[in-house]
Amino acid sequence: MLTCKPYDDVAWAISTQIWEDWPELLRTDGDIYNDIGVILSEEFSDLEWTLFEYLSTGGFNTCFKMEFTNNCGAVIRFPLPGAVMFPEEKVRNEATIVQYVLEKTSNKIPIPVPSIVRWVETKESPSDLGPFIIMDYIHHMGSMGDLLEMPGRQRGQPPVLNPDLKPARLEALYGELAKIILSLSTLSLNRIGSLAKNDDSTWEVLHRPLSYSMNEIVQLGTLPRSKLPTTTYEKASSYFEFLAELHLLHLRSQRNEADILADVDAEVLADDFRRKFVARFLFRKLVRDQEQRKQWIFHDDGPFPVWCDDFRPENVLVDETECIAGVVDWEFTYTAPVEFSHAPPWWLLLKKPEDWPRGLDNWCVEYEKALQTFLVAMRKCEDEAIQKKLLVEGQRLSSRMRDSWKSGDFWIMYAARNNFAFDAIYWKKIDQRFFGPTTYEDDNICDIWRKRLHLLEPGEKNLMEEYVNLKLKDRNTWRLVWDPDEYTVGWIKRLKIMKEEREEREEREEREERKEKRLKEKQM
Structure with missing residues (x-):
């Protein structure tokens, strides 16, 4: 199978450079450092501060911390230009959902989150620093990811689950995470999208859902920002149809196909494009077809629970007793189809299925082992919550997660949400369930699309050939068409x-040093 780089190389390089330099x-x-300190000190003018320092840079934020004489602290978080493509929206959504x-x-199953002190849009930001959030600092010893991952990971390497964890300990750690998932599933509204608080203190879904994958693509x-949705959704099927369209867009x-080596045969490349387009047309077909849809959408009209795309063990902070101290990084959180919450979490192995070095089938084998432990932990959390009257029997997730994995609904949810993983998932985990069995070996899986061409509409076949011809014509000639926000553009400048x-200053200093050296040599 011909494989292309998952990301656009040039866009990746630009984003990475900003991520390092900014x-x-x-x-x-x-x-700038002093300006940030002044912002925090003025926000807490009634307290005396003892320490102001840079805290950390993650995937989407750079953070600074200030500590006070009362042993409390505050954090100011700035969205990373080049990584966050919708910084104003990101800051608003995160502050609101927290x-x-x-x-x-x-008064339900509590989720410890940092209290939001203030959030600021660019137009109100001092020193042209852009939007930011100020929140309470959560004292912690590490993250749940630290407790779950294999020790000795080098910086920059992705985490992987520690295989030496005792079953009882793994169950206990999973249990802490299960409480958060269970609690979120009980919070729901009547539309899909991002939340806002009305003047009368009621909550409403007023903004489009901004997902992790939408920001990423x-x-x-190189998807234009204008191609993303601008609306909320009242039905799960409408949202899934949009996600299917987004895969095609x-x-x-x-x-990224422009990065393929020049000696790859044009017809081989064309077939690779066709395989990808066929997969996306068929995925859209199973979303649009009401009979097929009934097999995996069971709550089309909601209500729609709160869903966090970026919820994972690394974002769950723990204290000295290994209990949860707080949950952070809520930027890509919105109300979503119930079926998202009914699928078991992908992060049980910490590593995504498309990144598993021993392949997708082996990931499934290892994942199923971890899933059994997680479902036991979830069941115990449900039992405890029901006993405390914080949950009713019909709100259990454990049985629904088991069914989602067994039926394959898990893979529909995963493929729908993860654009860059779609090609690793569709043919192996979705296609045959809906369009009939076919035999293939791993080395010729790329030929299955030929047996599915008759399922496409005539217009889809014509459109596919039009797209393929355009891609072949543009091969190795495209220039990066990146659509960054004004915040990123401003910081690049x-x-x-x-x-x-800085370079001019360094050159001037070097000239002065050389001049001074020559003078000393003459005096000798």
């Missing part, structure tokens, strides 16, 4: 100017 600028530029979770779980898949827009100024 936090360094905030840490080392005296004026407030919602804090309010709505107080604009950042690294992504494939049409991404220029500032970083360039500051880099030039």
Whole structure:
């Protein structure tokens, strides 16, 4: 099978460079560093601060911390330009959902989240720093990911589940995570999208759902920002249909195929494109077909529970007793189809199925072992919550998660949400369930699409050939068409100017040193 790079190389390089340079600028530029400290100290003007320092840079935020004499602390979080393609929206969504979770779980299964002190849009931001959130600092010893992962991981390497964890300990750690998943599933509204709080203190879904994958395909898949939704959804089927369309738009827009070596035969490349387009047309077909849809959408009209795309063990902070101290990183959280919550979490092995070095089938074998432990832990959490009257019998997730995995619904949810993983999943885990069995070996799985061509509509076949011809024509000639936000564009310009100024200063200092050295040599 011909394989293409998952991300656009040029977009990846630009994003990575900003990810490295921007936090360094905030840490080392005296004026910017002081401005950030002033923002925090003024926000807590009634407290005396004892320490202000750079805290960390993750995948989407750079954080600074201030500590006070009362042993409390605060964090200011700035969205990373180049990684967050919708910074204003990201900050608003995160601040809003944290407030919602804090309010709505107080009398249910509690989820410890940091209290939001203030969040600021770019137009209100001092020193042109852009949008940010100020929140309480959660004291912690590490993350749940630290407790679950294999020890000795090098920086930059993805985590993997520690195979030496005792079953009882693994169950206990999974149990802490299960409580959060269970609690989120009990919070629901009547539309799919991002939340807002009304003037009368009621909550409503008023904004589009901004997902992890939507941000990612604009950042690294060269999809124009204008192709993303601008609306909320009242039915799960409508949202799934949009996700199916997004897969097609992504494939049409991404220029990663331009990175394929020039000696790859054009017809081989064309068939690879056709295979990908056929998969996406068929996925859209099973979403649109009402009879097929009935097999995996059971709650089309909602209500729709809160769903966090980026919820995973690394974002769950733990204290000295290995209990949860707080849950952070809520930026890609929205109300979503019930079926998302009914699928078991992908992160039980910590590593995604498409990244598993021994292949998808082996991932499934290892995942099923971990899943059995997780479902036992979830069942115990449900029993405890029902006993405390925080949950009713019909709200259990454990049996629904077991069914989702057994039926294969898990893979539909995963493929729908993960654009860059779609091609690793569809043919092996979705196609034969809905369109009939076919025999293949791993080395010729790429030929299955030929047996499915008769299932496409005539218009789809014509459109596919049109797209394939365009891609072949543009092969190795495309230039990056990146669609960053104004925040990112502004920081790229500032970083360039500051880099030039630094280089000029360094050159001037070198000239002065050489001049001084020559003078000393003459005096000798």
